[in-house]
Amino acid sequence: MTETKAFPSSRRWRIVALIVCTILLHVLAIHWGAASFNAAKADDQASTSMNVTLVQLEQPKQPVSLPVAAKQKPPKPRPTPVPKAPPPTEEPTSSIVETSSALVPDAQPGPALGETAAAAALAADASTPSPAADKTTPKTEQGTQYQFDPPPSADLEYDVHAFFDNLDWHGTSTQIWKTGDNRYSVDGEVYVRMFAKITFLTYSSQGDLNEFGVSPEIYTEKKRNRPATNTHFNRERNLVSFSSSTITYPRVGGEQDRASIIWQLAAIGRGDASKFAPGAVIDMFVAGVRDGEVWRMQIIGKEEIRLSDGAHQAWHVVRQPRPGSYDQRLDIWLTPDKQWYPARLRFTETNGDYLEMSLSNLKTR
Incomplete structure (x- = not known):
């Protein structure tokens, strides 16, 4: 009786109906969530652009061979000018000839004036030591010479999948590559959009295009919640220095x-594709934000990758850190049928966290 007085029959039915509606709503929400998850999973399986299986590589056995500038051809030596012989004078009279012969006793016929000048020039050349004979001439520098052809200016956009802090993140990355007047610049950004745009990384590099290919002058990097850092490649002092450390090279x-480094590899591929062969190694000294070291870029081979516009053959290049290093691994896929632009990039940390970028839009200038 007490319960009946506290909850009349009409109210009890309302409570039961509310509970039933709540249960139905939860069932519908679970069903909708499962359907959405399965659809997203199906989309991921349908597209292989973001699925990468990394294989541990052996360290290269080739000796390190850093790039050297192509030697300039020595200019051709100019021929030594030979003065012309004076024009012949009128034949003197016999009396003058006799007088002249009397003034120059025992005169012997000698070489012509032109022959005398040429002999003097040869003697002067012989007295000048040749570079081969000069013991102070430096020995030929050891290294590898490359032919370079940087890609045309372009705006590149990438789909980003990152995993860190045990969370999956999906976002966008952009790279703006510019060339002109023997100069280059590249500006990049990695971000996600939720309620607002959250930028995780911005970077820029600029410098010359010269006999060494892509030659940076300054590199700037800014990570989220951290101050920006600068890496300087000083040409006047011939020094590589860092704003965040006192180390110099x-x-x-x-x-x-x-x-x-990514665009340098693309320039080598366009200028000398023979350097890209399975098992080959391209060595570069790479400066980070605090220090630098030689990066051994291993050419794995050609692989088929899928982008938003279909399948492409790409050269897979890997920089694997030395054992015991805490530096990240870098995987690059360069597509020859797309001007050797970087079509996919993956940065993998030693703890398994990674950031992967897959080209989704390309606009050349």
């Missing part, structure tokens, strides 16, 4: 930063 030419 001599600058001899061919050094790269973490952004320019």
